[in-house]
Amino acid sequence: MAAVFIFLLLLFSFSITTAQQRHSNISKTSSLTPTTDSLWFSPSGFFAFGFYHAEGGFAIGIILVGNPQNTIVWTANRDEPPVSSNVSLVFTVHGLVLRTSQGREISIIDPHQNASSASMLDSGNFVLYNSKQEIIWQSFDHPTDTLLSGQRLQAGAELVSSVSEKNYSTGMFQLKMQHDGNLVQYPTNVPEVVEYAYWASDTHGEGDNATLNLDADGYLYLLNATGFNIKNLTDGGGPQEETIYLMKIDVDGIFRLYSRGLDQSSEWSVEWSSSIDKCDPKGLCGLNSYCSLMDQEPVCTCLPGFDFVDKSQKSWGCERNFVAEACKNNDGSIEYSIESLQSVMWEDDSYLVISSRTEENCIEACLEDCNCEAALFKTASAESKSFLRDLEEDR
Template sequence: MELFSSVSETDQSTGFFRLKMQSDGNLVQYPKNTSDTAPYSYWSATTFGTGDKVTLNFDVDGNLYLFNATSFKLQNLTSGVYKTKGTIFMMRIDSDGLFRLYSHGLGNSSRWSVVWNSTSDRCDPMGLCGLNSFCISNDLAPGCRCLPGFASVNQDNRTSGCERNFTAESCKSKGKKYTLEELENTIWEDVSYSVLSQTSKEDCSQACLVDCNCEAALFKDGECRKQGLPLRYGRKAEEARKRSAQTSSSSSVVYLFL
């Protein structure tokens, strides 16, 4: 019912992403150690509500498809129109979180080639970058950037995340010593502890500055969501356009730093 990625090409232990055939009939990708709920889904076959006997099938011709209990084909994930003579196929969730189909010709010079991806957006997989960092596409390849006022814990390991590059002062002097920097169209997991409605961006910033618990604020459409650290599943909204209404162009996340 569930398939996991590996940590990397060379480390085959359990990685950070999973593919689940749910009891509601939907095939969904999630980060590891999350609930099976919509906020944590970064790809699905959109076949929810089709029954508890749906299966993912993989034919020798490279066709990936979903069957229900009556052997009715609900959906073709791949076209299945591939060269089959002298060719083998493989499906897997790669360490970058994408569900892929590969083909391999049996000739001497042939290599594994990608013939299908679950998504073309390399920043879609939630958790590709570590805590307090966000994913951004650079020439189709994903990269990780730290929040303002943060530095990478380990530059050789993007999942290690980022930590503050300064020592936070007492909250009593917070409003005088700190400023807020705005990151347009950037989203994280919604772990808001307070929501202010019908407010402005300036009022949202001030509300965060005078709140000892507030270290970040998401302002969108007149709503201010106060958050604390650490934040996870960060990415630029244009790289996460299929996820939720928070990906609208009016979204902005404001982060606290010296």
Template sequence: MARLLFFIFLSAVITTEAQQGESVVNLGSFLTPTTNSSWLSRSGLYAFGFYQQANGYAIGVFLAGIPEKTVVWTANRDKAPALASVTLNFTSDGRLIMQSAQAEETAIASPPERAASASMLDSGNFVLYNSDKKIIWQSFESPTNTLLQGQRLTAGKELFSSVSESDQSIGIFRLKMQTDGNLVQYPVQTTDTAEYSYWSSFTDGKGSNVSLCLDDDGHLYLLNSTGTILKNLTQGGYPTKDVVYFMRIDADGIFRLYSHNLDKNGNFSVISRSTDDKCAPKGLCGLNGFCIMNDQDANCLCLPGFASVNPGNWTSGCVRNFTAESCNSKDESTKYIMQAVPSTVWEDNSFSSLTLLTKEDCEAACLKDCNCEAATYRDRVCQKQRLPLRFGRRELSDVNIAFIKVAGSTSTINKIEPLGRERYSRKDIMILGISLGAFGLIMSVISAIAIYKNRVRAYRRLSNSGNVDLSMDVSLRSFTYSDLEKMTNGFKEELGRGSFGTVYKGTIWNGQKIVAVKRLEKLLTEGEREFQMEMKVIGRTHHKNLVRLLGYCHDGENRLLVYEYMSNGSLADILFKPEEKLCWDERIEIARNIAKGILYLHEECESQIIHCDIKPQNILMDEYRCPKISDFGLAKLLKPDQTNTFTGIRGTKGYVAPEWHRNQPVTVKADVYSFGIVLLELICCRKSVDWSFPEEEAILEEWAYSCFEARELDKLVSGKDVDKRQLERIFKVGLWCILDEPSLRPSMKKVLLMLEGTVDVPIPPSPTSFLSTV
């Protein structure tokens, strides 16, 4: 009790001393834009007062001396800039108002009672006190676009981006700390639903009264009401001496954590950002515009037949450069033509949906419909749209095509120009192209010579020193059979058996690093084909969710592959053993990582790869239980212009897609099917076919759909940590993946977005048949 009283007394003394040392603003004080323009904090770090905006002045909080880069709070953001003749008055009756020369008043703060004093704190918080020295209003509780050290964005609160760095008016993006515990970024004027989200912390349902917090060391994190950290957005631990940190949602819709070194004036560094994809923020290019990435920069283009409203402001969007006639019964095809914009995605606000065989059919259907101004086509579904289109971006890996109706007589409408860029003449373009081509050729030759010499030198060093570690950085290491015999102690310790061979445990670097050595044991022709395939596929892939190939042996008839060692075995080892338990969050994270690995094979490799044998036994787990896809012996490479292939049945019974059995062309959707089966197994912690269960429960996908239809998903899973909302979403994703018709299955990119909660998951249709999977 005595300690508690002493602590209360000490806190009171410290608070009193701090207030006495503050830069106190008394009643009757005033500021003007040109003289005595701000009230400084005690150290002079922050200032509250006037700063210049456009041709006038605004009132806010900023780092003293450099307001043009560090405005962290603004009063009445959407008010027009004030004239130089205005005055900021802290009146004798306790009101903080801006007063014009004509005596018009604008409130800067609206506390519940009249203030007795004010202060600009060294934390960047401007506060109003009552006569009892209690804070009755503070800028920290009404944030604009910035979060400062010690400040919290509490549940239900939002940050809104500015129009630009020089215009602090409310822009088009927002960051919301939702009451469900999820921190999400949306465009403004949209509902708080997944379809409009473009970034999320994925912490929904994990706590109540969650706040976004920023500590003095740059630690940005989500904290719940019990004091538990739900998620670290940065690790913190950055220098605190003479450094200021602040997080801001910028005009481009990305929130960034900045540091400013006070010893180096003007030195601002970005420590972290919500996304590296500058086209991710929805609506960046305004209505009828879409975003493309040009190297690392975002660029905006207008739809065919449209021109920029304001070339200096992307978000203003695009308008038609021709006059559209009103809709009537006349044949539209005589007045208009359709222009295609491939590989673009848009918000779906269609008024009609048709199932059509070809994109040409979709194009013709819109052209004949006077109500149709645009159409999108994907997977035989044609969506008729009215303008404007919004949230557009180019996705080179996406098969969606947009068709835009434009005036048939306009000859220039099919030229899609970047916003704000001038058109160049053909001569200029030709000269520029030849110059760049010549320069590129010279640089390529020089680079090739340099790379060749470096690799030759490296190889010689490796040959002389026998250092395996360096060789792996140069290229795949070539081992002799005797090398691998020694590394595996005569192939003594077996790790597992696959369809083409056995995997053994070995060591390199004088026993310092454990590896997995796979020896092919089938007939030479079959083994040779699998060996060449694994070399070709894995040797060119680099992803954290794919097993890394370190080396190989091509010695006489011996064919062996050396992989990184996965200390936790396969997903099957963990999933199907009762003594091994994965919590709900681990299972969800494993599912997302497997999806990322498959997505890489399908859309991000130089050649598109169909794995053909996705199953828990081929998903290995590293020491951190991060899944990595392995066993590419059955993989099929597709040429750049190829989307499907005919081949004999491959894969493992129970995971093989139905099209394998029907002699139909096989696409990447075969892997989507297999992933769907694995996803159901992962969520339910059981095999897809298990006859130890009652007959109606033996085939997992049949039972899963029955439980989903009866709204009895609890029968499928166990554990108190299961998130009920996530459970339903994940099962819907799994059921979409295992649909009989390949074209109805989502792409792996869509699967990942649905798993992450970025897009909504519609109710899946009833499967037509399960017989072919058993």
């Protein structure tokens, strides 16, 4: 077994689906306001479209109704600031428009053609129609962090986690349905290359323009452009008559399949997850820190010589608690100490890789290199290597 040491210098549908989808008609000039708790419900009452409470105000989205807690399955303009209570949401020929008390109009849903009516469907899909009753816009084509049964994640599209359980803005992790047929999880705001991936379906090259699909029985699978099944993520076959399924990329960067009874007081159960190790999502703890499990829950810890940027936001990472001397200012009079962390792995690039027979060789190599701030010592049956690197300054 390889040994690793690091030395440091001081992430639906439900049974009501029928052959012909039922829907309630929302006509032009219909409106909603946050203060009246008015919503546009699907015929069954399980789904609703409208305002919901968010951090700092109200957001607009699709709600799966529950008691005591609703589940948000889609959010409009998720990265816009929450709105105040002095607004109204109006359905117009141009789609959905938010009107403020100052008379300002903000587009919430723009179908790019004239809209005649809208519906909140029992599938959880919110749709806009033209005068011919043709769908010209639907929320199923614009997922945020959740996939409902009957919905598919198209090639090139992604689900992106939320910031927190109460803040539905864009978070730290994404699930990308790549054009090459591979379903991959990455942190957000990084190159979408294998070095940054932390989970994949391993279906690269098995069919272009594949889609991720969720059926009403909890069957989660990938189809290529010809409709051929290239991967089963779950077996399906779960109960349908009294059960709702949804798939979500959670705040912690893991995507999970959930089920819940139609009884609004039922609780969600995890049917499947992309990982059981909550430290798997890369970047969960931010820069200059590492993740470890305690009672199966992730714990972020700063590297020696570093403190959290914000203890209440540990995903922001850590910063130095001392002033580092630049190499050009080091006249040789400064002495450094070195600390080791056992069984910790660093996966990003090192600026130098050298052969080292022992840990002592690795430590010596780092101490003799003014640019070295951390070293990874890795042993295998054939050889031992040291990976020298510097540390990140900015998060």
